[in-house]
Amino acid sequence: MSPSEDRASAISTNIVDHGVVLILGATSAMAEHAAREHARRGDRLILVARSADKLDMIKADLEARGANEVSTLVADLADPEDHAYTLENWLGDQKLERTYIFFGVLGEQNAAQEQLDLAAVLMRVNYNAPALWSLAIANVLEKQKGGCLVVASSVAGDRGRMSNHIYGSAKAGLSTLVQGIDHRLSKVGARAVAIRYGFVISPMTEGMRRSGPLWTSARKAGRLAVSAADKRRGLVYAPFFWRGIMHVIRSIPTWIFNRTKL
Amino acid sequence: MIETWGRLNRCDRVAISPRFRDEMLQSLPRRRPLIAHGLGRSYGDVATLKDGVHLKTEDLDRIISFDPQTGVLRAEAGISLSAVLQLVVPHGWFLPTTPGSRFVTLGGAVANDVHGKNHHRAGTFGSHIRAIGLLRTSGEEYVLRPDHEAGLFAATVGGLGLTGLITWAEIQLTVVGSSFLDVETLAFNNLEEFFAIADGSEGGFEHTVSWIDCLGEGDRTGRGIFSRANWCADNRYEPHSDRSILLVPIEAPGFILNGLSVKAFNTAYRAAQRLKLGRHRTHYAPFFYPLDAIRGWNKLYGRKGFYQYQSVTPKEAGIGPVRRMLEEIAAASQGSFLAVLKTFGTTTSPGLLSFPLEGVTLALDFPNKTRRTLELFERLDRIVAEVGGRLYPAKDARMPPALFRAGFPRTDEFLSYRDEGIDSDFARRIFK
Numbered sequence: 001m002s003p004s005e006d007r008a009s010a011i012s013t014n015i016v017d018h019g020v021v022l023i024l025g026a027t028s029a030m031a032e033h034a035a036r037e038h039a040r041r042g043d044r045l046i047l048v049a050r051s052a053d054k055l056d057m058i059k060a061d062l063e064a065r066g067a068n069e070v071s072t073l074v075a076d077l078a079d080p081e082d083h084a085y086t087l088e089n090w091l092g093d094q095k096l097e098r099t100y101i102f103f104g105v106l107g108e109q110n111a112a113q114e115q116l117d118l119a120a121v122l123m124r125v126n127y128n129a130p131a132l133w134s135l136a137i138a139n140v141l142e143k144q145k146g147g148c149l150v151v152a153s154s155v156a157g158d159r160g161r162m163s164n165h166i167y168g169s170a171k172a173g174l175s176t177l178v179q180g181i182d183h184r185l186s187k188v189g190a191r192a193v194a195i196r197y198g199f200v201i202s203p204m205t206e207g208m209r210r211s212g213p214l215w216t217s218a219r220k221a222g223r224l225a226v227s228a229a230d231k232r233r234g235l236v237y238a239p240f241f242w243r244g245i246m247h248v249i250r251s252i253p254t255w256i257f258n259r260t261k262l
Numbered sequence: 263m264i265e266t267w268g269r270l271n272r273c274d275r276v277a278i279s280p281r282f283r284d285e286m287l288q289s290l291p292r293r294r295p296l297i298a299h300g301l302g303r304s305y306g307d308v309a310t311l312k313d314g315v316h317l318k319t320e321d322l323d324r325i326i327s328f329d330p331q332t333g334v335l336r337a338e339a340g341i342s343l344s345a346v347l348q349l350v351v352p353h354g355w356f357l358p359t360t361p362g363s364r365f366v367t368l369g370g371a372v373a374n375d376v377h378g379k380n381h382h383r384a385g386t387f388g389s390h391i392r393a394i395g396l397l398r399t400s401g402e403e404y405v406l407r408p409d410h411e412a413g414l415f416a417a418t419v420g421g422l423g424l425t426g427l428i429t430w431a432e433i434q435l436t437v438v439g440s441s442f443l444d445v446e447t448l449a450f451n452n453l454e455e456f457f458a459i460a461d462g463s464e465g466g467f468e469h470t471v472s473w474i475d476c477l478g479e480g481d482r483t484g485r486g487i488f489s490r491a492n493w494c495a496d497n498r499y500e501p502h503s504d505r506s507i508l509l510v511p512i513e514a515p516g517f518i519l520n521g522l523s524v525k526a527f528n529t530a531y532r533a534a535q536r537l538k539l540g541r542h543r544t545h546y547a548p549f550f551y552p553l554d555a556i557r558g559w560n561k562l563y564g565r566k567g568f569y570q571y572q573s574v575t576p577k578e579a580g581i582g583p584v585r586r587m588l589e590e591i592a593a594a595s596q597g598s599f600l601a602v603l604k605t606f607g608t609t610t611s612p613g614l615l616s617f618p619l620e621g622v623t624l625a626l627d628f629p630n631k632t633r634r635t636l637e638l639f640e641r642l643d644r645i646v647a648e649v650g651g652r653l654y655p656a657k658d659a660r661m662p663p664a665l666f667r668a669g670f671p672r673t674d675e676f677l678s679y680r681d682e683g684i685d686s687d688f689a690r691r692i693f694k
Contacts, residue, residue: 060325064326064328
């Protein structure tokens with residue numbers, strides 16, 4: 001007899017009994033680690049991203065790690081036809097317990113400020129697309145009077161600076177939008193949280209010199225998203241110490257800040 | 263920054279971290295050799311390449327399939343043995359054999375054909391591999407099995423990552439009755455006693471290992487503590503937790519591990535072990551991975567780093583070479599921080615360059631005192647070479663090419679399977 005037959009599963013009780021966890025941009029490193037945390041809890045997952053092959057690899061892994069059920073959907077999230085209709089199709093009659101929005105691109109500030117069509121792409125992928133998804137999901141959460149929306153944002157939105165203000169402004173707008181959605185959802189018992197990440201070691205930051213105490217692994221960033229979704233709302237920093245760092249950065253007077261090349 | 267575990271040679275190096283198996287050969291700089299790099303637990307230079315590209319496997323850590331009924335696990339090369347255990351232990355399975363750290367990758371375990379405390383029963387890690395996915399830098403993909411592409415399989419197991427990129431591996435796990443072990447600890451006063459206990463333990467105990475006090479001289483040469491264990495049968499399956507103490511966040515100043523403190527440590531360790539003499543029950547984590555509890559313990563050796571010297575001498579040579587090595591170390595008054603002694607069993611290792619052979623293996627840590635340490639190693643080399651022994655590439659940072667050639671007679675056969683797009687500092691040093 002196999003040793004696994006005579007004992008109860010060691011998987012901790014799942015928080016999502018009947019509902020489902022939806023992850024938009026599921027092939028990103030942070031999204032995958034957040035999904036693993038839910039897999040460990042035995043939750044049901046719907047993964048959405050552009051590449052079917054990558055989704056299949058991630059699905060197999062999550063199922064082996066204990067996910068109850070994993071469905072994958074191939075879609076270009078930056079370019080949907082009708083958000084509300086698409087969501088309805090994906091979800092059927094399942095309760096949307098939790099949604100993570102993890103897609104985005106850092107882009108090249110210098111190229112984008114020269115060629116405005118590149119700037120437009122950055123704005124669309126980092127603001128328009130996640131913002132419209134957030135609004136569509138907020139409507140679902142409002143109707144079901146529960147659930148949580150989690151959106152990956154960035155400390156880059158806290159103060160505009162020369163090296164990434166296009167990306168930063170999109171994230172600033174996104175943070176504010178999600179904060180407003182949370183305000184709205186608080187009236188019906190649902191939640192939204194925008195996570196302002198500091199430096200994360202992920203494909204987005206490939207090529208930078210990524211060592212030192214300020215850098216967080218994608219694994220930890222993914223786990224932080226899940227724990228923020230478990231109990232927080234509104235705007236949060238991840239890891240927590242970025243709250244202090246950004247407080248200092250915002251407090252620097254303009255005439256001093258403008259002497260830097262950050 | 264790519265570091266080796268011995269921290270002898272640290273510098274900024276080119277590294278890429280592909281996220282998916284099918285991206286491993288994308289975004290590579292043209293015409294530059296590469297080497298796969300996992301969690302950096304190899305002590306020496308097998309996973310580094312000056313001027314080359316380090317292909318980090320940390321994000322290739324997915325499970326491809328796991329059958330809790332049969333214990334067959336297939337996973338990507340970058341998954342850590344720690345993550346494997348957390349997945350499989352609750353289902354009553356364990357690694358067929360495990361090295362002394364769980365923070366090594368599956369790919370690294372294959373490429374170094376690692377061994378553990380149950381070598382006399384289970385052989386090496388490679389003996390439990392059912393299949394390997396290998397991607398050559400030419401773009402060719404192979405599925406290797408012991409009986410399919412057998413030559414390339416034998417070259418890849420223990421092949422130090424030089425035959426291609428290991429993308430995944432499938433292993434047969436082993437059934438255990440518990441996540442706890444019944445451990446028995448005995449003291450021995452010299453090497454004769456060690457060999458007597460070792461001989462008497464291999465039949466009745468699955469796991470054996472011992473620690474040697476390098477400072478014992480004369481008739482106390484080779485005194486130490488012998489530990490032997492079997493899995494319990496209580497059906498308690500608790501995986502380890504990830505928590506560890508970050509004891510050593512920064513490198514210690516060089517004087518911390520001087521002769522005196524080594525002496526103090528060895529005495530204290532011996533006393534602590536003596537207190538535990540007898541039988542006790544322990545979880546697998548402290549039994550197999552005592553040092554994993556102290557994150558960054560390698561930084562204790564300070565800025566200059568340290569060497570590990572692990573040799574195996576054939577059974578026929580008996581006790582002599584071990585005694586002579588310990589005497590050389592005592593004479594050089596370079597007490598080793600931790601000295602581990604273990605007998606290897608008769609199971610033939612599957613790899614052309616696998617390290618274990620029937621006999622006794624001695625592993626020693628030495629703080630890097632440059633010339634003095636290297637001179638001691640030369641004297642130890644002579645003892646190993648004389649009896650037809652060999653050194654463990656995963657631990658090595660300095661062995662002479664001739665010693666490697668003599669120790670690994672199938673080297674030429676291995677070289678015919680090398681991937682030309684892959685190189686390592688170790689390979690350049692040994693196969694030049």
